Amino acid sequence: DAGVTQSPTHLIKTRGQQVTLRCSPISGHKSVSWYQQVLGQGPQFIFQYYEKEERGRGNFPDRFSARQFPNYSSELNVNALLLGDSALYLCASSRTGDTEAFFGQGTRLTVV
């Protein structure tokens, strides 16, 4: 079985632009979570979706939004990019949301 896949793997954007990151969970997993990881820190929770509904949101501004599609894949959107948004964005899938999380390889976003 394929693991969690994320695209793109690397991205360079300019301040003020918008970005969309994509995630395909492991087959059979209905929960997708998004995390932001800044260098030297642990992943910070952004969103969790289960069965296409938002189940949780971390302490991130409204510039961050996400959605989950009927096939359980997910997108994370970030508007009006700031330099501080530069980070590794990780997607994690799990069967039910309260079991172990399987992470994708991440999208490295650089805002210049």
Add this chain to the structure above:
Amino acid sequence: GQQVMQIPQYQHVQEGEDFTTYCNSSTTLSNIQWYKQRPGGHPVFLIQLVKSGEVKKQKRLTFQFGEAKKNSSLHITATQTTDVGTYFCAGPYSWGKLQFGAGTQVVVTP
């Protein structure tokens, strides 16, 4: 809000030595999870502990969940170069939302 703290932040180990990294939560946890992230990689699930006082072993790694379910530890024996990476503990502060610690970065000297 819930905080998860890990110590030490950095651990330099000679190959063959043992070490322990600790994780403490400000609140009681329903479970604690441990992840390993290799340099340039992504977090990989290692184990989940659920019961008070639970101890689980994976080869040279021993994981323990405290009696009060607020702390946990990871002990590695006979450290190898393959143990290099950052070890994170994470606790759910509500359903599906994992709160990660800052991690312990392990460097192994041959």
